[in-house]
Amino acid sequence: MAGSKRIGLITGGGDCPGLNAAIRAVTKSALRVGYEVIGFRDGWKGFIEGDTEILDGVKTSEIIDRGGTILGTSRFSPLHLEDGTRWTLQQFKEWGLAALVVLGGEGTLSIAGKLAREGLLVVGIPKTIDNDVVGTDYTIGFQTAVQIATDALDRLRSTAESHHRVMLLEVMGRTVGWIATYAGMAAGADAILIPEIPLDEAKMAELCRMVKGRSKEGKRFSIIVVAEGVGLAEETEVSGWVGEVISKIIEEKTGLEAKFSSLDYIQRGGTPVAYDRNLATAFGVKAVELVREDKYGQMTAIKGNRITSTSLEKVVDKVKKVNLKVYKIAETFFG
Numbered sequence: 001m002a003g004s005k006r007i008g009l010i011t012g013g014g015d016c017p018g019l020n021a022a023i024r025a026v027t028k029s030a031l032r033v034g035y036e037v038i039g040f041r042d043g044w045k046g047f048i049e050g051d052t053e054i055l056d057g058v059k060t061s062e063i064i065d066r067g068g069t070i071l072g073t074s075r076f077s078p079l080h081l082e083d084g085t086r087w088t089l090q091q092f093k094e095w096g097l098a099a100l101v102v103l104g105g106e107g108t109l110s111i112a113g114k115l116a117r118e119g120l121l122v123v124g125i126p127k128t129i130d131n132d133v134v135g136t137d138y139t140i141g142f143q144t145a146v147q148i149a150t151d152a153l154d155r156l157r158s159t160a161e162s163h164h165r166v167m168l169l170e171v172m173g174r175t176v177g178w179i180a181t182y183a184g185m186a187a188g189a190d191a192i193l194i195p196e197i198p199l200d201e202a203k204m205a206e207l208c209r210m211v212k213g214r215s216k217e218g219k220r221f222s223i224i225v226v227a228e229g230v231g232l233a234e235e236t237e238v239s240g241w242v243g244e245v246i247s248k249i250i251e252e253k254t255g256l257e258a259k260f261s262s263l264d265y266i267q268r269g270g271t272p273v274a275y276d277r278n279l280a281t282a283f284g285v286k287a288v289e290l291v292r293e294d295k296y297g298q299m300t301a302i303k304g305n306r307i308t309s310t311s312l313e314k315v316v317d318k319v320k321k322v323n324l325k326v327y328k329i330a331e332t333f334f335g
């Protein structure tokens with residue numbers, strides 16, 4: 001709305017560490033330049049329902065280190081409602097907003113991008129542990145998930161070594177293997193299984209040979225990272241954890257004892273690492289700058305070491321896959 005000094009803010013999709021640091025950064029930097037900030041609870045759901053709270057300096061103090069989101073989140077999409085677009089635009093007008101800042105992953109930002117096409121004055125901030133948003137090298141939350149998974153792998157190594165076991169850790173990532181690749185590389189994993197490289201029959205046989213070979217060489221344990229989205233040969237039945245299925249196949253084919261663990265939601269909870277707090281802070285400040293410059297339909301981004309922005313249009317319904325050059329570096333140390 002022309003002349004409005006009110007910014008709306010939502011957090012949508014799966015939560016991640018660093019969301020509160022971003023809420024703090026958007027709010028405090030907006031307040032400094034004369035805006036009021038109004039938060040809508042539980043993502044797009046609260047926006048449609050008008051479930052709000054005023055965000056001020058007090059509410060957004062002492063939250064930089066807190067996991068989750070003080071605003072709550074959901075996977076609700078207004079685009080699934082009949083007349084959802086009109087309703088969203090109407091809400092924007094009714095709340096007298098200058099802009100809506102949307103903290104989201106690929107799903108939430110795709111909705112924002114589609115609504116921007118319809119005239120919603122929106123600015124996106126990419127966040128998700130999966131790091132699968134195109135147009136930015138990193139998303140808020142990713143480095144924390146990598147750290148949690150790396151710590152878990154370090155712990156698994158000592159027990160694997162004592163018991164001479166093959167240890168598999170399954171991590172999140174939806175359809176991509178960013179967390180698996182970065183955590184596996186940091187922990188010196190013996191194999192990293194990602195959706196970008198399907199584990200067909202030949203690859204599975206290769207994996208089993210590698211594990212067996214290590215054992216023959218006197219390396220009496222192996223550490224394998226499995227991304228939740230990794231695909232197996234068509235005839236392999238997977239119901240439940242894919243990592244568990246793989247561990248059973250390894251056991252059967254190698255005769256070695258294989259154990260499976262999953263980090264599940266633990267990798268998404270708790271305090272953000274310093275990198276994510278700083279990325280969230282820089283993205284929050286940048287988002288307010290974009291609003292002040294009337295640059296809507298944009299998303300904050302980091303490219304190289306530069307904080308910049310990119311069109312939300314590029315993000316809509318796309319997924320950023322693992323850079324295979326990075327995977328190759330990790331692969332150098334397999335086996």
Ligand code: F6P
Pocket residue numbers: 014015105128129130172173174228268
């Ligand atoms: O997108 C983040 C993510 O944590 C994925 O890695 C995971 O597949 C999914 O969310 C789990 O989502 P939910 O919270 O809906 O169970």
